[in-house]
Amino acid sequence: MGLEFANTLKHWRQARRISQLDLGLSAGVSSRHISFLETGRSRPSRGMVLRLCDELAVPFSDRNRMLTAAGLSPAYGKRQMREEDMAPVRAAVSWTLQRHDPYPAMAFGRHWLLVDMNAASARLLGGLGLKVGDSLIDMLADNPAVLQSLENYEEVVRHTIARLRTESAHFGHDPVLEAGIVKLSARLDGAEDAMIGIKPAVIPAIYLFGGIRLSLFSTISQFGSAEDIALSELKIEMMFPADDATRHALEGFAAS
Numbered sequence: 001m002g003l004e005f006a007n008t009l010k011h012w013r014q015a016r017r018i019s020q021l022d023l024g025l026s027a028g029v030s031s032r033h034i035s036f037l038e039t040g041r042s043r044p045s046r047g048m049v050l051r052l053c054d055e056l057a058v059p060f061s062d063r064n065r066m067l068t069a070a071g072l073s074p075a076y077g078k079r080q081m082r083e084e085d086m087a088p089v090r091a092a093v094s095w096t097l098q099r100h101d102p103y104p105a106m107a108f109g110r111h112w113l114l115v116d117m118n119a120a121s122a123r124l125l126g127g128l129g130l131k132v133g134d135s136l137i138d139m140l141a142d143n144p145a146v147l148q149s150l151e152n153y154e155e156v157v158r159h160t161i162a163r164l165r166t167e168s169a170h171f172g173h174d175p176v177l178e179a180g181i182v183k184l185s186a187r188l189d190g191a192e193d194a195m196i197g198i199k200p201a202v203i204p205a206i207y208l209f210g211g212i213r214l215s216l217f218s219t220i221s222q223f224g225s226a227e228d229i230a231l232s233e234l235k236i237e238m239m240f241p242a243d244d245a246t247r248h249a250l251e252g253f254a255a256s
Helices: 002-015 020-027 031-039 046-056 060-069 084-099 119-126 136-142 144-149 153-170 175-186 244-255
Strands: 105-108 114-117 205-209 212-222 235-241
Touching: 002 031, 002 046, 002 060, 020 031, 020 046, 046 060, 084 105, 084 114, 084 235, 105 119, 114 119, 119 244, 136 144, 136 153, 136 175, 144 205, 153 175, 212 244, 235 244
Parallel strands: none
Antiparallel strands: 105 114, 105 235, 205 212, 212 235
């Protein structure tokens, strides 16, 4: 049990590229103590495990694993959205998605599985065959309708890969996200970004539907005070029109 915690602590310290000395200084202990924890010579207290997790920005699910590996009880729950005490969260997500109409918005989890979407997203993504529970990564990698309708497919894929790499690193190299990176990278056929000069302020996804061109960029929101595993990993992506033609088209779709 002690070695399991020791190996996990070492993994996260190395993943964050922090030395034993720097971790000890930030956590308020000696580098010698960190070394003893990583070799199993010392057993951590509950407070020490949580303090080290704070300093290493360890995700909540992995904090539970570290506590368990140290012979301690977990600190974080993983509630289902349908549970009674998640009612305010459900209401907040629903309110955010609905108020964003006539522009698309959706909620998804750690592995990019679609949790919910508003009416505008249902019109856009539903036409591509996407429904709640489906993978947004698989949609981009495997859905032929996306290949046909997404005008700047390779640009969007590159941007998505960059996002996945950042998120995977945060989760200590999540195997599902890493597999998504490999799958999407294969769609680029080794092609590099040939853009010269300063990049634009935002990179929109440009969809073509029945002769209508929709150019959309997005923002992402998360629950800042979440203490639940599933809630901490939930993201809300809201899309905005990148030009007036897209704005008018989306408003027209909603009106009709």
